[in-house]
Amino acid sequence: MFLVLINYTLLRNTKDTLLITAPACGVEVIPFLKMWGVMPCAILFFLAYTKLSNILSREALFYTCLIPFLVFFGAFSFVIYPNKEWLHPTLESVSTLRASCPNVKWFISLYGVWSFAIFYVLSELWGVVVVSLLFWQFANEITRTKEAKRFYAFFGLLGNIALILSGTLVQALGEYNNSLNLEDAWGLSIAYMMMTVVVAGVLTLVVYWWMNRYVLTDPTYYEATKMTTKADKPKLSLTHSLSYLFSSKYLGLITILVLSYGITSNIIDLTWKNQIKTYLPNSNDYFAFMGRYTFWTGVVTVSFILTTKGIVNRFGWYWGAIITPLILFITGGLFFSFVLFKESLNELVSFFGVTSLYMAVMLGAIQNILSKGAKYSLFDPTKEMAYIPLDQELKVKGKAAVDVIGGRLGKTGGGLIEFILLTVTGGTQLLIAPYLFGIIAFVSLIWMGAVSNLSKLYAVKVSEKGENS
Secondary structure, eight states: OHHHHHHHHHHHHHHHHHHHTSTTOOTTHHHHHIIIIIHHHHHHHHHHHHHHHTTSOHHHHHHHHHHHHHHHHHHIIIIIGGGHHHHSOOHHHHHHHHHHOGGGHHHHHHHHTHHHHHHHHHHHHHIIIIIIIIIHHHHHHTOOHHHHHHHHHHHHHHHHHHHHHHHHHHHHHHHHHHHTTOTTHHHHHHHHHHHHHHHHHHHHHHHHHHHHHHTTTOTTTOOHHHHOOOOSSOOOOHHHHHHHHHTOHHHHHHHHHHHHHHHHHHHHHHHHHHHHHHHOOSHHHHHHHHHHHHHHHHHHHHHHHHHHTTHHHHHOHHHHHHHHHHHHHHHHHHHHHHHHTHHHHHHHHHTTTOOHHHHHHHHHHHHHHHHHHHIIIIIHHHHHHHHTTSOHHIIIIIHHIIIIIIHHHHHHHHHHHHHHHHHHHOOOTTTTHHHHHHHHHHHHHHHHHHHHHHHHHHHHHHHHHOTTO
16 A cells, blocks of 8 residues: 555646646646546446456456556656657647637647646546555455454555655655756656656565465465355356446445545645646646645644544444545635635735735645545545445445446546536636535535445444454
8 A cells, every 4th residue: 555655646746737737738627638538448447347357366457457557657757758749749739729629628738738648547547446446455355344443544554654755755856856957857857756656566566466475375364265255146247247236225325425525526626726826837846836735645644544543443434434524525615715705815814924825725735635634544444344344246346336437437527517617607717616616515415415324234234244254
C-alpha cells in the first residue's frame, strides 16, 4: 500500500498540473475527459478483468493489470513528453479550430494535448485499478473480519506515510527546479516523478511476488482453506456476472457510497483547482503547491487514523462510515461560501491582509485535506470491511464492478453534471458553482441514507458468516 500510494499521489499531482496548466486548457477540460475518456476506459477494463479473472490465477492477474501502467509511464517520461512539440498539433492550429468550432472547444483542447489526456486517463485508472481493486482485493482475500477491524486502519496509516513523503518530494522538486531557471523546469520535474513511479511499481511487483512465495505458503501466517472458500456456484459468464451483481441490494448500497463520494469530491475538487489555477498560473508553482497540499493530507490522515482507529470497534460500522459524508458536506459548504460570495467577503478578509481568492484556495485545501483524511481513515476501511462477509463470486467480480465501474461512474457522474451545466450555460466553472453546491447537498443526504441501510445488512451478514470470517 505504501508503494502504490506513492505512485497514486505522484500521478494525481502530475496529471492535474499537466492538463490544467497546458496551453488552451484549464479545469473545464477535465469533466469532458472524464466523461469521454476515463469512463469508457474503465468499462473496457472491467470487461477485460471479469474475463481474465476466469482464466488467470490471482497472481498472474495482478501482474497482467499492473505492468502495462509502468511501461506507459516510463515511455511518457523518456519518449513522449520530450517529443511533445512534434507529437502534438501546434497551438495556432488548435486556437483556429477552437474559434471555428466553439461548441466543441474543450474537445479540441484535449486533441491539442492528446498525450497528456492519455496520461490523465491512465493516472485516473491507477487509483481505481491498483489501489481500490488489486490491493484491496488481495487484502480482503487474506484477512478475516476480526483482523480487519484491528488492522485495516493501519494499512491506511502506512499508506499515508507515503503521502507525506511524496508530498515533500513534489514540493521540493517544484521549488528546486524553479530555482534553476531552466527553460523547461516542469519537464525535469516530470522526468523525476515518472522515474520514481516506475521504481515504486517494480518494487510493488517484487513485494507481491515475495508474499505469494514466502508468506502465503506458510501456514503459520495464512491457511487458505480457513480464510476463503471456493464459491458454490460455477464461474459465471460476463452477462450472468453482471446480472448477478446488479440483483444484489447489498452491492447496490456499496455502489451508492462509492458513487456519492466520487460525485461530491469530484465537483468540489474541480471547483477548488479552478481557484488554484487563478491564484498560481505557473506549472511548477501549481505543482509545488499541490506537493504542500499532499504533505498535509498525509499528516492529517495519519492523525485521523491514530485518533479514529477505535471507532468501528467501539461504536460499530455505522459510525465509522457516516463521518465522511458529514465532514464533506460541512467543509464543502464553507468552501463554496467563499467561491459564491467572493466579492462580498473581500472587504471582510482584507482586514487580515488576504483576498477572498486566497481564502477560497486555503479553505478548499482544508476541505480536501479533511475529507481525504476521513476517506483514508474511515471511508475506505469500512467500505472494504463490507466486502469480507460476501461469497467468493461477489468478492471478486462484485468488487470489480463496484470499484471500477462505480468508482469511475462517481467521478464521471460529477464530470457529467459539470459537462451538462457548462454546455447549457456556455459559462465557466465559477458561473455554475451555485448549482454545484445544491447537487452536493442532495447527494450527501442520499449517501447518509445508504450508510444507514447498509449498516443493517452488514450486521446480518457478519452474524451469518461468523465473527472470524
